Amino acid sequence: MTINPAQPHRTQAEADRSSAQHGHPAGDRARTILRGTALRGDGVNGARLLGDTAVVVDGEEFSYVGPGSAVSPRPGDVTVELAAGEVMIPGLIDLHCHGGYGVDFSGADAQEARRAVEALHATGTTTVMASLVTSAPQTLLRQLALLADLAEEGLVAGLHLEGPFLAEARCGAQDPRWLRDPDLGLAREFISAARGQLRTMTYAPELPGAAALVELLAENGVVPSLGHTACSPAEAGQSLELAREFLVTSGLPAARPTVTHLFNGMDPMHHRAPGALSACLRAAKAGGAAVELITDNTHLDPYLVGTMFELLGAQNIALVTDSMAAAGLADGQYQLGPSEVTVRDGVARLASTGSIAGGTATMLDLVRNTVRAGASLEDAITSAAVVPAGVLGRGREIGVLAAGAAADLLVLTPALEAARVMRRGQWLVPQQA
Structure with missing residues (x-):
């Protein structure tokens, strides 16, 4: 037939x-x-x-x-x-997704989360990792446990915590009320609540206790992801190297750390103050880290996207949406964790400060934008499927x-x-x- x-x-x-x-x-x-x-x-x-x-x-x-x-x-x-x-x-793989189709993973119940994930699957993002923004610890523990059920079922590929161990100076859309220095006891509670389904966690390396946190994450199969940081180039470089060493020692299939939405949530690079960004670029170029890029034409200029693919190579880039509840829907008022978000012309911003508050594009949108920025389709798919699969340690199972x-x-x-x-x-x- x-x-x-x-x-x-x-x-x-x-x-x-x-x-x-x-x-x-x-x-x-x-x-x-x-x-x-x-x-x-x-x-x-x-x-x-x-x-x-x-x-x-x-x-x-x-x-x-x-x-x-x-x-x-x-x-x-x-x-x-x-x-x-x-x-x-x-099928495309999104390592950084806070929700979509009216659903915010940071506050959704199981039925709502299921509905959003199934809708995202149908856009071509056949593998989704559910991301949580910084919130009250009890809220994070509750949502980790709830979403772990969907991960165990295979509906989502795991969980990503974006915080709460982040730098207030570069918090972006993260609620500063709940930011804190690394707390190993709380981190263990997060890991326990997720029941083995916590896959990545964003952290700021300049905070006291960050090195011990990186070691704890690697020991428990969690990939450290540097981000929302105001650290120096030396601090960023040393932390990424340390994270890679711990991942290798722990025997994880994903043997390199990631960088949460490169360029966003960190100091811009200046010729006399290169910041964490310079160290992240060097680590990625050497294959020591995979950097997330949000190629939605809002978070990054298309010319910069093309430049990153030329300089770093697709094998060191993971495309991510950082999508929030408005993905797939019209402009309006939405929620991102504890914060109210206004979406206008497809751009999500905090109602309180005007900071960009996640994305509204799909992974396939990012692929098209990346190709239009000058990358080949082969390279765009490498960064939208192959590299993310490697971060998850599942390069033979998905993304190929x-x-x-x-x-x-x-x-x-x-x-x-x-x-x-x-x-x-x-x-x-x-x-x-």
């Missing part, structure tokens, strides 16, 4: 019944075979757009990705022929079109819009932000 990507896709139960009718038991169920141009490779050795590619979906995984001539359909299989100009890419990986993919139009979205082998209804 051959279908056009625009046509509805049958359910897995229907496929299983068809397979049984053709003499195949459900365990040998029908597959979906996509044929066309695909972005193949791991992004480290160089992903390339290759035509005449077959991507075979068997259950929740890819069972084959390679030359189309090597695959023959079985009775009951469904074949999807891509239209001219369409391409297949791996390869046999054995989760069946997460997008079919993109020539304009880089989502024609189809698949997550874990199931077609979703594409949503546009």
Whole structure:
């Protein structure tokens, strides 16, 4: 059976019944075979757009990705022929997402969080890490426990704490009332509440006790992420190196720290006061850190985005949305943790101070903007899928079109819009932000 990507896709139960009718038991169920141009490779050795590619979906995984001539359909299989100009890419991965579609992870209940994550999946962000902004400790503990349930279920890929151990001088949209110096006892409570699902935590290295915090995080499988800091270049460089050493010693698959939304939440670089930014750039260039970039054309100028890809290389950049509740919705009033946010012309700002308060774009928006800024599609996908998967220590499971990986993919139009979205082998209804 051959279908056009625009046509509805049958359910897995229907496929299983068809397979049984053709003499195949459900365990040998029908597959979906996509044929066309695909972005193949791991992004480290160089992903390339290759035509005449077959991507075979068997259950929740890819069972084959390679030359189309090597695959023959079985009775009951469904074949999807891509239209001219369409391409297949791996599902996108957002390491820094505070919510969307009217939902703020920092205050949502389980049902609301589930609704937001499922909506984000349908935009092409098939892997989402739920981020929490600085709030009262009890609020953070409650939300960590609540979201850990969704992580254990596999709906989100883990949790990210943006605070509360951040510098007030560079707090941005973080509520300064709840900022504090690193407290190892409280950090252990956070780790315990998350039940092994805390994946990254943003911290300011100049605060007293930051080095001990970095060690504690690495020992517990949490990737330290430098950010919201006013530290010196020496402090930033030493902290990133220390974080990498602790991660390696702890045997984590992700053996390098990250930098939370580079350029935002830190001092601008001046030729006589280079600040933390200079050390972050050097660490990333050397492969010692992965830097987050919010390429929504609000947080960063497109020319700067192109410059970063040229200077650092896509393999050292992770695209992130930093999205908040307004993502996917119209301008208006929203919430980000304890703070009220006004969104006008798609730009979110704190109602109290006017500071930028997260993003409203999707990961696919960022990919398009990155390509328009001068990066290749291959490099944009490396930073939107391959690098984030590596940060999570799951480079063989997600963010790649390869046999054995989760069946997460997008079919993109020539304009880089989502024609189809698949997550874990199931077609979703594409949503546009």
